[in-house]
Amino acid sequence: MAQPPIRIVVAGALGRMGRQMAEAVQTDPRLALAARFHRPGTVGDGLVSRDEALATADVVIDFSTPAASADLARFCANRGGPGLVVGSTGFDSAELADIADAAKTIPIVRSGSFSLGLNMLIGLVEQAARALDADDWDAEIFEAHHRHKIDAPSGTALMLGQAVAGGRGVALDAVARRVRDGVTGVRPPGEIGFAVVRGGSIVGEHSVSFCADGELVTLSHAAGDRIMFARGAIAAALWVAGRPPGQYDMRDVLGLNARA
Numbered sequence: 001m002a003q004p005p006i007r008i009v010v011a012g013a014l015g016r017m018g019r020q021m022a023e024a025v026q027t028d029p030r031l032a033l034a035a036r037f038h039r040p041g042t043v044g045d046g047l048v049s050r051d052e053a054l055a056t057a058d059v060v061i062d063f064s065t066p067a068a069s070a071d072l073a074r075f076c077a078n079r080g081g082p083g084l085v086v087g088s089t090g091f092d093s094a095e096l097a098d099i100a101d102a103a104k105t106i107p108i109v110r111s112g113s114f115s116l117g118l119n120m121l122i123g124l125v126e127q128a129a130r131a132l133d134a135d136d137w138d139a140e141i142f143e144a145h146h147r148h149k150i151d152a153p154s155g156t157a158l159m160l161g162q163a164v165a166g167g168r169g170v171a172l173d174a175v176a177r178r179v180r181d182g183v184t185g186v187r188p189p190g191e192i193g194f195a196v197v198r199g200g201s202i203v204g205e206h207s208v209s210f211c212a213d214g215e216l217v218t219l220s221h222a223a224g225d226r227i228m229f230a231r232g233a234i235a236a237a238l239w240v241a242g243r244p245p246g247q248y249d250m251r252d253v254l255g256l257n258a259r260a
């Protein structure tokens, strides 16, 4: 017998990704767009309040802001559901702790990128970082995005940084150089550098370069259309519906994480 469609609620509904998500959900026969909500007080014209929306949901897909996503995760955990797919980026440590806490009660898939290609690249970056000695190969991460993006480095760049750090067996926070300006001194070995461009309508470009004396290895990804983030988030929503509580990422959804 055919499965009933999974009921999706879209949060941050008037944003770039919120609009893209609603469109993608509506055209997917496995899903029903149950409701959309935006900021508190923004109702009408197809938007309902958060409380009303959540009452209709199997899964909420949320691309909004770090503060709004952390608040939503707390709220969903307190009411015992629904499960969440969180795409927002730029979280501080308190917001991340709130999400981790909520994931003790509800299932949450959170990723800085819902792109299939980018999540595959993460594994290649980790493998390269493991193989290339950090004393000889300087790791530099580049990202470019549209002029409206408000956080930096991007969530994806930080995921790539985590992959380099993981491959090297170090903590990213201990070796990340997120900004350079002025007389910065000689580059210390083992540092993981970040460079950021903001301009125009660039959807998202990322690369990781390993730079040695006389040679350079670069692994890169370019996003040409936001629709593929929306498709990845849909895959995550289908995967997370009915899962036990826990914090998952897109590599879990794609079966790319080895979990005990």
Ligand SMILES: NC(=O)C1=CN([C@@H]2O[C@H](COP(=O)(O)OP(=O)(O)OC[C@H]3O[C@@H](n4cnc5c(N)ncnc54)[C@H](OP(=O)(O)O)[C@@H]3O)[C@@H](O)[C@H]2O)C=CC1
Pocket: 011, 012, 013, 014, 015, 016, 017, 018, 037, 038, 039, 040, 063, 064, 065, 066, 068, 086, 087, 088, 089, 090, 111, 112, 113, 114, 115, 155, 229
């Ligand atoms: N993980 C991934 O694959 C991807 C992640 N992203 C991330 O998703 C997030 C959103 O990106 P994008 O759509 O481009 O940004 P937008 O600014 O276009 O959209 C975010 C929306 O969230 C709304 N919002 C703010 N507070 C609340 C709230 N309390 N409740 C509900 N909605 C709220 C904003 O409203 P208002 O306009 O009124 O401020 C805004 O419309 C960013 O963090 C971005 O980095 C983006 C693409 C892919």
Ligand SMILES: O=C(O)C1=N[C@H](C(=O)O)C[C@H](O)C1
Pocket: 089, 112, 113, 145, 149, 153, 154, 155, 156, 157, 203, 204, 205, 223
């Ligand atoms: O804000 C964006 O647009 C994007 N944000 C995500 C990030 O911070 O990495 C993903 C994607 O690159 C687009």
